Each structure stands twice: as structure tokens, then as C-alpha cells.
Amino acid sequence: MPRTVLEPRFQVEYLSILDSDGNLDTALEPKLSDDELRALYRAMVLGRRLDERMVRLQRQGRIGTFAPIKGQEASQLGSVFTLRPTDWMVPSFRETAAMIRRGWPIEKLLLFFAGYLEGGQPAPDQHDLPVTIPVATQLPHAVGLAYAVQYRGDDAVVMVYFGDGATSEGDFHEALNFAGVWQVPVVFVCQNNQWAISVPLKKQTHSKTIAQKALAYGVPGLQVDGNDVLAVHAAAREAVDRARAGDGPTLIECVTYRLGVHTTADDPTKYRSEEEVRAWERKDPLTRFRAYLEKKTLLEDGLEQRVDADIAAAVARFEAMGPPDPLTLFDHLYAELPPHLAEQRAELERRLRAGAAPAAPAPETPPSATPMRGQRLTRR
Amino acid sequence: MARLNMVKALNLALAQEMERDRDVLILGEDVGVDGGVFRVTDDLQRTFGSQRVIDSPLAEAAIIGTAVGMALYGLKPVCEIQFSGFAFQCFHQVENHAARYRLRTQGRFHCQMVIRMPYGGGVRALEHHTESEEQFYAHIPGLKMVIPSGPRNARALLASAIRDPDPVVFFEAKALYHAAKEEVPDEPETFPIGKARVVSEGRDLTLVAYGAMARVALEAAEQVRAEDGAEAEVIDLLTISPLDRETIVRSVAKTGRAVVVHEAARSFGPGAEIAASIMEGAFLSLEAPVRRVTANDVAFVGFAREKAHVPDAARVVAAVRETLAF
Numbered sequence: 001m002p003r004t005v006l007e008p009r010f011q012v013e014y015l016s017i018l019d020s021d022g023n024l025d026t027a028l029e030p031k032l033s034d035d036e037l038r039a040l041y042r043a044m045v046l047g048r049r050l051d052e053r054m055v056r057l058q059r060q061g062r063i064g065t066f067a068p069i070k071g072q073e074a075s076q077l078g079s080v081f082t083l084r085p086t087d088w089m090v091p092s093f094r095e096t097a098a099m100i101r102r103g104w105p106i107e108k109l110l111l112f113f114a115g116y117l118e119g120g121q122p123a124p125d126q127h128d129l130p131v132t133i134p135v136a137t138q139l140p141h142a143v144g145l146a147y148a149v150q151y152r153g154d155d156a157v158v159m160v161y162f163g164d165g166a167t168s169e170g171d172f173h174e175a176l177n178f179a180g181v182w183q184v185p186v187v188f189v190c191q192n193n194q195w196a197i198s199v200p201l202k203k204q205t206h207s208k209t210i211a212q213k214a215l216a217y218g219v220p221g222l223q224v225d226g227n228d229v230l231a232v233h234a235a236a237r238e239a240v241d242r243a244r245a246g247d248g249p250t251l252i253e254c255v256t257y258r259l260g261v262h263t264t265a266d267d268p269t270k271y272r273s274e275e276e277v278r279a280w281e282r283k284d285p286l287t288r289f290r291a292y293l294e295k296k297t298l299l300e301d302g303l304e305q306r307v308d309a310d311i312a313a314a315v316a317r318f319e320a321m322g323p324p325d326p327l328t329l330f331d332h333l334y335a336e337l338p339p340h341l342a343e344q345r346a347e348l349e350r351r352l353r354a355g356a357a358p359a360a361p362a363p364e365t366p367p368s369a370t371p372m373r374g375q376r377l378t379r380r
Numbered sequence: 381m382a383r384l385n386m387v388k389a390l391n392l393a394l395a396q397e398m399e400r401d402r403d404v405l406i407l408g409e410d411v412g413v414d415g416g417v418f419r420v421t422d423d424l425q426r427t428f429g430s431q432r433v434i435d436s437p438l439a440e441a442a443i444i445g446t447a448v449g450m451a452l453y454g455l456k457p458v459c460e461i462q463f464s465g466f467a468f469q470c471f472h473q474v475e476n477h478a479a480r481y482r483l484r485t486q487g488r489f490h491c492q493m494v495i496r497m498p499y500g501g502g503v504r505a506l507e508h509h510t511e512s513e514e515q516f517y518a519h520i521p522g523l524k525m526v527i528p529s530g531p532r533n534a535r536a537l538l539a540s541a542i543r544d545p546d547p548v549v550f551f552e553a554k555a556l557y558h559a560a561k562e563e564v565p566d567e568p569e570t571f572p573i574g575k576a577r578v579v580s581e582g583r584d585l586t587l588v589a590y591g592a593m594a595r596v597a598l599e600a601a602e603q604v605r606a607e608d609g610a611e612a613e614v615i616d617l618l619t620i621s622p623l624d625r626e627t628i629v630r631s632v633a634k635t636g637r638a639v640v641v642h643e644a645a646r647s648f649g650p651g652a653e654i655a656a657s658i659m660e661g662a663f664l665s666l667e668a669p670v671r672r673v674t675a676n677d678v679a680f681v682g683f684a685r686e687k688a689h690v691p692d693a694a695r696v697v698a699a700v701r702e703t704l705a706f
């Protein structure tokens with residue numbers, strides 16, 4: 001018997017509205033107000049300049065390792081701008097600009113990257129999850145949140161971020177599958193920045209696009225120029241509207257590029273060429289959006305200086321915070337401190353007190369010169 | 381009061397907690413129409429609907445991962461992992477997130493959720509269906525680990541676990557599902573998590589056990605009482621983590637001797653932690669080394685050889701006699 005076609009051929013679309021040469025598709029141009037356009041550009045400038053500031057802070061040892069966003073401003077801000085405060089945002093670890101847009105104070109993010117979990121504490125009314133580092137593990141959380149939204153009959157959409165590397169993880173596939181089966185209001189935003197540390201996309205997947213992976217799960221998938229903030233916004237708007245209308249999840253693949261290091265502990269010269277980076281620098285999302293706003297005479301004078309002043313003020317607030325009490329490390333493990341942790345807490349408290357106290361008096365008899373069996377001869 | 385086996389008792393707890401709180405929902409493989417492969421969730425989908433008793437796709441990581449998301453929103457999911465041997469496919473979600481979310485967000489979010497899984501041997505099941513690997517969960521800060529030993533405490537502890545604000549891993553011994561019936565009160569009942577029970581008093585030796593091994597320990601205690609005239613005090617832990625060290629230490633301070641029984645492999649198992657707690661808390665009372673009667677340090681051997689693997693009363697009696705004679 002001849003084989004029969006069960007599904008018509010899938011099509012994967014690519015969306016671009018404002019290309020790197022400044023060409024604009026006016027038919028597709030999203031209808032954003034002047035204020036929205038200005039806010040979007042300001043957020044992109046803030047993202048870029050904070051990133052540069054954070055690299056310097058890391059090099060100076062004032063914060064620890066972090067993942068810069070340079071080059072990905074349009075992907076994350078074009079998408080996050082379509083959310084309401086009552087919607088939910090679930091980041092991975094490279095969404096600094098999007099997180100600031102969602103209301104995370106800069107000093108809190110700095111605190112997180114300085115090694116304090118206090119920096120991962122969302123405000124009581126904030127519908128945001130914290131930075132999540134194990135790759136793709138946050139995707140099922142977004143689906144669960146979306147299930148809960150639907151279960152309670154609330155009006156909210158969940159947007160979750162991840163990179164191209166995450167699409168190789170089981171959690172990505174399981175999350176898309178559950179979201180498809182449950183038809184819950186979640187938007188998957190993949191920032192395909194071409195590199196998962198040193199592994200290029202072609203070694204990550206044999207698929208032509210990441211967007212098409214959604215189709216196998218019965219979920220719409222769309223590829224978009226991730227350096228075109230207008231295209232990302234339009235794609236995200238469509239997906240958010242679909243989710244809000246009860247028509248289920250969407251996967252958006254933002255084709256972008258990590259212009260900087262994977263993290264401040266990474267040296268990309270080991271695995272990619274300068275030419276490649278320079279080619280992508282010509283597609284910089286800020287350059288083309290700036291030109292677009294210039295034509296509309298929406299550029300603000302002194303924007304960079306004002307953004308820098310805001311960053312400087314946040315850094316000053318961060319540095320004024322002082323180290324939190326080490327004893328608080330036991331505070332949030334359980335709702336109530338179990339006895340064994342109360343004991344360990346008391347032990348630490350004694351150690352801290354002893355550390356602060358003057359050195360103990362010398363023992364009355366000095367230790368014998370001949371070491372006992374098992375006693376260390378070396379001093380550490 | 382009704383006489384129920386452990387399956388029916390667990391089902392009663394689930395039904396009553398769902399009745400009591402609309403935020404409680406169940407998800408897992410085959411938990412809906414089929415009522416779970418052990419029938420613990422029987423009829424619940426018919427009563428509470430498919431939105432609350434969710435037949436999920438077959439993926440352990442997403443069962444736990446989506447349950448974490450539901451819990452962050454304020455729901456109280458009760459997940460069923462069909463067999464504990466399959467839980468390694470969701471272990472990262474348990475360790476990275478369920479156990480840590482309160483800490484990660486410094487109290488802003490937490491995961492009030494229960495992860496139920498059948499564990500242990502004695503039911504002639506296939507490979508990967510018979511593990512007893514509670515030590516992995518007991519080792520994770522932020523989790524609670526509960527293992528009931530009979531219908532009444534299973535029902536009461538499951539109700540407590542569902543109401544507990546912290547994530548609870550709840551192991552159910554397959555060997556106990558249909559082993560015995562017990563009077564279970566009709567009205568909802570809870571037992572405190574983190575409290576062990578002295579189920580049989582004695583002055584000569586302390587037997588520490590839990591889950592299916594609690595019955596084995598009791599059987600051994602009865603045998604040495606009848607044959608040797610020795611009185612073993614039997615402690616049923618009920619909660620593995622946080623461990624009720626106080627009850628164990630108090631008993632060993634009285635008896636001076638202890639034998640720990642578990643179905644988990646010996647090395648780095650719960651017995652090691654219990655023995656260390658006895659050393660720390662009752663060293664000067666000890667008359668003999670703490671003995672462990674456990675499974676061998678091999679992966680589960682297949683049911684044809686499980687009698688050589690899972691501790692039974694004869695092995696416990698032998699260890700008790702050696703400890704008494706030390």
C-alpha cells in the first residue's frame with residue numbers, strides 16, 4: 001500500500017520588520033506610541049550600558065561571575081515589553097535588561113551576582129521568578145504557573161526565557177509537550193545567540209530552525225530577527241494575545257548573537273573568530289533602532305548620561321548595603337527551623353562570636369615536640 | 381472507623397484533603413481514569429474532575445517541574461511518581477528547585493507540594509521497580525522525607541504532608557499496600573512530621589526502623605522477647621528527614637544498645653546517620669557498637685534473589701542477639 005500523508009508539510013516563518021540596513025516594512029510596523037518607543041530604546045540603552053558597567057565591576061572584584069547580554073537587548077526587551085505587570089516573567093540567567101524592565105532594582109541584581117541570595121528575592125507583588133541557572137529547568141515551572149493561572153481563571157500570561165543550548169535539554173521538550181497538551185497561556189522565548197558557551201548552533205541541533213521544534217508538539221513556532229526590536233515585539237504581541245485569548249502556547253525563536261563573553265569567566269577567542277563577531281556587530285540591535293527613532297525625531301538628548309547616572313546611583317546603593325548577617329543563611333530553608341538546623345545555627349553563632357573575640361589564652365603545657373601518632377607534622 | 385488497607389487509607393487522605401482545600405490537586409502518570417497503577421488515586425478524577433486529577437504525559441521531570449510552577453502560584457500539587465526507581469528523571473527538579481525555592485527567593489516563594497512514590501521490594505516486581513533509595517532525598521536540605529508503616533499512620537502523615545508548607549517526599553512501601561488492614565478514623569487525622577513513635581517499649585536494646593522494615597523489626601522484637609526474654613524497644617521513625625534524633629537518643633540512653641534496620645543499601649544509608657546521632661547523643665550509655673541490618677551495597681538484584689537482599693526478621697534477630705551478647 002502506498003504511504004499516505006498524515007500532516008501537510010509544515011511551514012516555519014521568519015519575521016523581520018526593520019533590517020540592519022534600516023529598511024522598514026511599514027505594513028508590519030507595530031503601532032507603538034512615541035512614549036513606548038522612547039521607553040523601549042531607553043531600556044535597551046540601559047541594558048547595554050549596565051552590562052558594560054557590570055563587566056567592569058566584575059573585573060574589579062566587586063561582583064562575581066555573570067552572563068552579559070550585549071547584542072541581545074532587542075530579543076529580551078521587544079518581548080518583555082508586551083507583558084503586563086500582572087503577567088509572569090520566568091528568566092534564565094541572561095535577561096538582566098528584561099528583569100529591570102520587570103521591576104527588579106539594579107542593586108538587587110548586583111547583589112545576586114555578588115553572591116547573595118537576597119538578590120533573588122522578588123518583591124511581594126512582583127510576578128517574576130528569580131534568575132535560574134541550571135539550563136532549561138525553569139521551562140516546566142512556567143508551564144506549571146500557566147496551568148495554575150488557567151485553573152484559577154486568572155487573566156495572566158507567562159513568558160519564559162532560555163537560550164539555544166537549552167533546546168537540547170529534556171526539560172525544553174517536556175515543557176513544550178506539556179504546554180501543548182494542556183493548552184496553557186505560556187510564551188516560550190528562545191534567545192538563539194548562536195553559541196552555548198563554545199558549542200555553535202550547528203553542533204547543538206541538526207534542525208534548520210529552533211522554531212520548528214514547536215511544531216512537533218502541536219504548538220505554533222515562529223522565527224524572528226532577534227536584533228530587530230520591532231519584529232520581536234510584533235511576534236511577542238501575537239503570542240501573548242494568543243495565550244491571553246485561551247488559544248495556547250507559542251515558541252518564538254529570536255535569532256540574535258552574543259557579542260560578548262558567555263560569562264565573565266569565558267574567553268570566546270578560543271572558539272570563534274573576530275570576523276564572525278564583527279559581522280554581527282554590523283547587525284547591532286541598538287544601531288538600527290536608534291536610526292529608526294532618529295528618523296521619527298524621537299531620540300532624547302542626554303539619554304546616555306541620564307542612564308549612566310541611574311546606574312551609578314544603583315551601584316552606590318548596592319555598595320552601601322553591607323554584607324548580610326551570615327546567620328540568616330538558615331532562615332529560609334524550611335518554614336520552621338528544624339532542631340538539627342537550630343543546632344547548626346547555634347554552632348555557627350558560637351564560631352562567629354569566637355572569631356570576633358580575642359584569641360584564646362595559650363594552653364598551660366605547651367604541646368610536646370614529638371608528634372603523636374596521626375598528628376600532623378605540617379602546618380596548614 | 382473503618383478497617384482499611386494502606387491503599388484505601390491513602391486514598392481517603394487524598395479525597396479528604398481535596399475536599400478540604402480546592403488548591404490541592406493531583407498529577408502523575410495514570411492517576412486519573414486508571415486511579416494509579418496501585419489504585420491509590422482510584423475514583424478521585426470522577427469526584428474532583430480532570431482539572432484537579434491530571435493524567436499527565438509520561439515525563440517525570442515535567443511532572444515535578446510543572447508542579448513546582450503550580451506551587452509557586454499557590455496551588456498544592458500532590459505528584460505521583462509511578463515507581464521510585466523512575467524518579468531519577470526528575471531528581472534535578474526536586475533538588476534544584478522544589479527543595480530550594482524558599483531559599484532561592486529568600487522566602488518570597490515556596491513549594492508546598494508532595495511527591496508520592498512507591499518504593500521497596502517484596503512484591504516480585506521487575507528491575508527498577510523495587511528500589512529503596514530514601515537516602516538521596518533525606519540528604520537534600522529543604523526537603524522533608526516521610527515513610528509511613530501502616531494504614532493509619534499513612535493516612536495521617538499524607539494529610540500532614542499535604543498541609544505542610546515545605547515540599548515532602550512521601551515513600552509508600554509496596555509491600556505494605558495490601559499487607560494489613562487497620563482501623564482508620566473517619567474524621568481527618570494528622571500526625572506530626574518529624575516525630576518518631578516508640579511502638580513497643582523495652583529496656584534491653586533499641587531497634588530503629590521505618591516503612592516496611594518497621595513490621596520486620598516488630599516481628600524480630602516479639603521473637604527475642606518470646607525466645608530470649610529480652611526486651612527490645614522498637615522505634616518507627618515515620619519521618620526520615622528531619623530525623624527525630626531526640627527520640628532515638630533518649631531510647632538508646634536507656635537501653636545502651638541499638639540496631640538499625642533499613643531496606644536501603646548500607647553504605648551512606650540512613651543507618652549511618654542514625655548511628656552517628658547515637659554516637660553524638662548517647663556515647664557514654666553505649667554497651668555495644670550500633671549494628672546495621674540493611675540491604676547489600678548492590679543495585680536491586682531482581683525479585684528472584686530478593687530474599688537474599690532485603691532484610692527479614694531472622695537477620696534482625698541474629699543482629700539483636702549479637703548486640704545483646706557483645
